[in-house]
Structures are given as C-alpha cells and as structure tokens.
Amino acid sequence: MNHQPFENMIFSEEITAAEQVELQQHLADCETCSTLSQSLRTFETMVNSAGVHQPANGFLNRWQQNLAERQANEQSLMVRRFFLFLGFANIATFILIAVFTLLTGSPVKWFVNTILQISHSIMWINIFIDAARTFFSNIPLYLPLIGLISAGMILLVIMIAWILMVWRLAYQGVPNE
C-alpha cells in the first residue's frame, strides 16, 4: 500500500474536506498511518496541557541591573579603545617620521643635523635666559610673584578640568541622547 499521500495529509495543515474523508477511511484500515496520526494528536494534547513557562520573580530588576553593568562596561571599553587609538596613532606617527627621515637623508647627516639643532636650541635658551634675567632685574619685585601665582592658578584650573573630564569619561560615560 502506498502511504505517502496519506502521510502528506496527516502532517500537512492544508487538507480539503474530500481528502479528510479519504484519510479517515485509510486510517481505519492502516495501522502504520493510524499510529502516526495518533502520535501527532498526542503531541498536540501535550502542548495544550503544558502551559507557558514564566521567568522567576524580579526579571525586570535583574534586567535593569544587567543594563547598568553592560552600559558601564561599554563606556569603559569605549574609553580604553580611545586611549589605545591615541597610543597607536602616536607610535605610527613616530615610526613614519623616523622612516621618512631615514629615507630622505643619510643617517650621518641626520645625526649631524640633530647635534646642530640641539646646539642652536641651547644657544637660544641661553639668550632667552639672559634676556629674562635683564628683564626681571629691571622690574619691581612684586610683579614676577603675581605673574607666577596667576600662571599657577590657571594651570591648576586646567589640570582639574582635565582630570574631571577623564574621570567622567571613564566612570560616567556620555549619555546616548
């Protein structure tokens, strides 16, 4: 006996009334198909009486806790990536400059130029120190003190602002909105 068409009728949801009658007649005679049909009905009965699984109490609280942790992790990751990028960018720039310098001149010339640059720099620093000494010896005594205090305070404010910014980025992050 060919069971295939009847198997199709049993397991398909699209079955006409005529096919339904034909199937019932076949099931009455065929034990194999009858068993399959009965097994499928058993499964459907099991599903109907099985109910719905529900999460343990406090699902929302756990989600909110997870959300806070995930957001904090994402922010930290973002900051780490930013600083890592800065580090790599610095290293890449340094390597590029070194390669460019080595390619555009001989190492000896590069060494001599470096020494000359350092000598010039020292010379200019000495000139600047002499000029500063002359300037400070000709102005009233209280002016350098006020200048130093003002510069110190400005630097302090800038430093505090920078520390606060880094702290906020690291621990609080930037809101999505």
Next chain:
Amino acid sequence: MKLEEQDWLKAAIDGDNEAFSKLIMTYQTPVYNLCSRMLGNQQDAEDAAQETFWRAYQNMRKYDTDRSFITWLLSIAAHYCIDQQRKKKLASVDFDSLPEEIIPDYSQTSPERVLSLKQHNARLQEVLNRLAPDDRAAIILRYWYAFSEQEIADTLHLSISAVKSRLFRSRKQIAALISAQEQSGGYAREREYESSTI
C-alpha cells in the same frame, strides 16, 4: 496591541527607559517561554531572555513600527536561541531544572500529580530537544503562539514554503519520536494522564 502599549513603544523608541521597562513587564513571559522551550533549561532561558531584551533595547531605533512588536521580539529571541543551540548540543533534560508553569497551577494539586505533570512536561521537552533548532523554533511558534505560516516566516526570516516544509518535516519527526517512545513504554503514564484530564 493596546493603545497604552503603543505609547510605551513610541516613548521607548525615543529613549525612555521607563517605557521600555513597561514593555519588558508586558512581554517577559512570551519571550521567556520561547527561550525556555528552545533551550530546555531555566538558567539558559533566563540568560537568553535577558539578552533578547538587551538586543531589543540597543536596536529600538531600528525597529519598524509597521511590524508587530511581539513578532520582532520573538524573532530576536528565536535567532539568539538557534545560535546558542548551534554552539552547544543540549544535554538530557533535568527534571529539577525545568521552569515553573503558569498553567496548570501546581499548588492546587497533589505531590503525585505534580510529579506526573513534571514528567509529562519533561517528555514534551525531550521531543522538542530532538528537533533541529530551526525546526523547533517553527514548531514552538506554531503551537505555543498560534502564529500563522506568514508570521513564522517573518519571525524566522524564511519564505512561506520553507516554513511549510519545516513544519511538515517536524511533525513527521515528532510523530515518529512519540511512536517510538510509546512502543518502548515511555508513554504509558502519559496516556493515563491524558485520559484523566479529558
């Protein structure tokens, strides 16, 4: 979808965390039930449901409001569970790890009855676990959520003919599995249970 749910949805898309929390309260059970039926384990189901809402939260701006929200959520959950299933094979069902049911209410039943229901549920899960993850998702959406073939296709990102083919193949496999278990005597008590509930 109720009017207030539509309001929560709009607010959640605009970044309102409180509205999103209300959506979680509304949809936590269907999402968890799908994950639980797919994974067959309480802890994995909890993790999968949490992950589903996290992914939904991250992608709220991409959500198409013309689409059903529950279909979208279940789509995220189903795909996540299918991925998890592909990563690891399911271990045999542990009776004690099975999640609690809403229906039937165990508090109203005798200990023997509770045991019988748990066994009944474990056997059902055992049958589901034997199906391929994609087929299992289609069967769960069809039988637990009464989704149409079109809705299943939308949820699992399949064509309707693929859904029909999966459902057909799964039903055939389920019938064969149940027949085999009945022949080995595993379903004798199941039959008793069915006759006692009818």
